Amino acid sequence: MLTLFHSPGSCSDGILLLLEEVRAEYEVVVIDVMKGMQRTPEFLGKNPKGKVPALMRKDGLVLTEFQAIAFWLAKRFETAGLWPDLLETQCRTLEALDFIVGSVHMRGFTLVKVPQKFQLDDKGTEDLRAFGQSEVEKGLRTLSKMLGESPYLLGSFGIADAALFYVLRWAKKEGMELPQNLERFLTAMSERSSAQVVINQS
Numbered sequence: 001m002l003t004l005f006h007s008p009g010s011c012s013d014g015i016l017l018l019l020e021e022v023r024a025e026y027e028v029v030v031i032d033v034m035k036g037m038q039r040t041p042e043f044l045g046k047n048p049k050g051k052v053p054a055l056m057r058k059d060g061l062v063l064t065e066f067q068a069i070a071f072w073l074a075k076r077f078e079t080a081g082l083w084p085d086l087l088e089t090q091c092r093t094l095e096a097l098d099f100i101v102g103s104v105h106m107r108g109f110t111l112v113k114v115p116q117k118f119q120l121d122d123k124g125t126e127d128l129r130a131f132g133q134s135e136v137e138k139g140l141r142t143l144s145k146m147l148g149e150s151p152y153l154l155g156s157f158g159i160a161d162a163a164l165f166y167v168l169r170w171a172k173k174e175g176m177e178l179p180q181n182l183e184r185f186l187t188a189m190s191e192r193s194s195a196q197v198v199i200n201q202s
């Protein structure tokens with residue numbers, strides 16, 4: 001049995017979605033980051049980085065970082081067909097994943113959601129939030145171009161789409177307007193049974 005350390009509404013939503021997609025047997029341990037549960041000694045004992053998502057495997061080892069967990073799930077549950085065969089599509093998947101998690105999430109949304117973490121005065125905090133917002137908006141334009149008219153980022157559903165799903169839900173929550181094709185993607189994604197599990201838990 002796999003154990004997902006998960007904070008509903010956070011980026012671990014994307015891993016929850018993938019666990020459903022690959023039909024893994026798993027349990028969820030809620031680590032509510034808004035309540036600071038990621039800093040308890042018990043959780044730090046599992047993941048010293050103090051972040052979700054973290055996935056404990058049957059061997060008791062804990063895997064962290066969205067991209068690594070998503071890749072492991074796609075390879076471990078190969079019959080689910082989430083890992084592409086072509087080298088070019090594999091590289092483009094990693095490229096999209098890194099952009100969504102490393103840039104849109106970490107460099108954009110982190111500053112939109114928690115600019116006060118950087119301990120600036122009120123003006124500095126607001127400037128940082130505005131910078132984060134412009135990074136997200138720029139990122140959404142890039143992702144819109146990447147998606148184009150395709151239903152999913154790389155043609156058929158893959159691990160990068162799980163990351164796109166969680167950042168687009170964040171964008172909506174922040175009241176941002178999505179380009180039309182990203183809106184269409186989010187609507188189609190939300191109808192997947194895996195996404196319904198995420199939506200019902202967050």
Ligand SMILES: N[C@@H](CCC(=O)N[C@@H](CS)C(=O)NCC(=O)O)C(=O)O
Binds near residue numbers: 007010052
């Ligand atoms: N690079 C990490 C980022 C994970 C991350 O930022 N998780 C957030 C939730 S979306 C978190 O655990 N925040 C708690 C904290 O930073 O204290 C990954 O890709 O998994």
